[in-house]
Amino acid sequence: MKDVSDSGAVFDALGDATRRRVVAELSALGTASPTELAHRLPITRQAVSKHLVALADAGLVSSQRSGRAIVYRLTPEPFTDAVSWMTQVGAQWDDRLGALREHLGRRRRRRV
Amino acid sequence: MRNRLVAAIVTGMSDVEREVLIPAPADEVWSALTDPEQLGEWFGAEVEGDLEPGDVTVFHFPDGTRRRALVEQMEPPRRLGFRWLPYETGTDGVVREREGSRVEIDCDEIGDATIVRVVERRVEAAVDPFPTIGFRSLARV
Numbered sequence: 001m002k003d004v005s006d007s008g009a010v011f012d013a014l015g016d017a018t019r020r021r022v023v024a025e026l027s028a029l030g031t032a033s034p035t036e037l038a039h040r041l042p043i044t045r046q047a048v049s050k051h052l053v054a055l056a057d058a059g060l061v062s063s064q065r066s067g068r069a070i071v072y073r074l075t076p077e078p079f080t081d082a083v084s085w086m087t088q089v090g091a092q093w094d095d096r097l098g099a100l101r102e103h104l105g106r107r108r109r110r111r112v
Numbered sequence: 113m114r115n116r117l118v119a120a121i122v123t124g125m126s127d128v129e130r131e132v133l134i135p136a137p138a139d140e141v142w143s144a145l146t147d148p149e150q151l152g153e154w155f156g157a158e159v160e161g162d163l164e165p166g167d168v169t170v171f172h173f174p175d176g177t178r179r180r181a182l183v184e185q186m187e188p189p190r191r192l193g194f195r196w197l198p199y200e201t202g203t204d205g206v207v208r209e210r211e212g213s214r215v216e217i218d219c220d221e222i223g224d225a226t227i228v229r230v231v232e233r234r235v236e237a238a239v240d241p242f243p244t245i246g247f248r249s250l251a252r253v
Contacts, residue, residue: 096155
């Protein structure tokens with residue numbers, strides 16, 4: 001597991017459209033091997049594997065051996081962290097923009 | 113729940129976007145965005161230093177922490193772009209790494225009102241090294 005504070009990497013790893021589709025499929029399947037994912041995507045198993053390695057480097061997926069295959073699953077922490085960042089930053093801007101509006105309203109009234 | 117969160121991120125909703133209609137012309141909004149005193153008033157932080165492209169502005173927050181923003185873009189009265197540098201100074205004076213992000217504020221004047229649109233996007237520290245102005249000198253601010 002990667003350090004969660006490092007998880008701005010979430011956004012970098014998800015900058016690639018195909019990789020986002022791999023994540024979406026993996027999210028739907030729970031756990032899946034590269035072969036299973038390749039059946040659901042218009043790319044080869046080798047390409048799927050490459051994307052999975054990049055996602056694993058970003059701490060977004062983890063892998064384990066299942067018989068002869070390696071299966072992958074999403075790791076929730078980076079997603080949770082990313083979403084909590086978005087929630088927090090969004091709430092801050094809601095407050096600030098409300099305050100900006102009031103600030104400008106006060107200035108205008110003072111001038112009238 | 114988790115799948116919904118994943119779906120939101122996967123479909124590219126990873127930017128924070130906000131829009132507000134302000135009943136004031138764009139040049140007044142621009143002053144409120146860029147005059148340190150006015151900015152501090154609505155932003156909820158004391159703003160140290162003028163906002164000039166390429167300059168670092170220090171935000172002193174009420175909880176005692178400080179963050180630095182690198183002003184990257186100023187196109188009055190339409191666009192302000194800055195970057196939260198990926199660290200903050202705690203109340204104990206110790207500088208800690210945290211996530212960086214880029215903020216773009218666009219102002220669109222419509223009649224005698226202005227639509228202010230904010231987009232904040234998280235930036236990974238690894239691909240966004242400390243600016244060349246120097247981490248150490250900034251840390252002393």
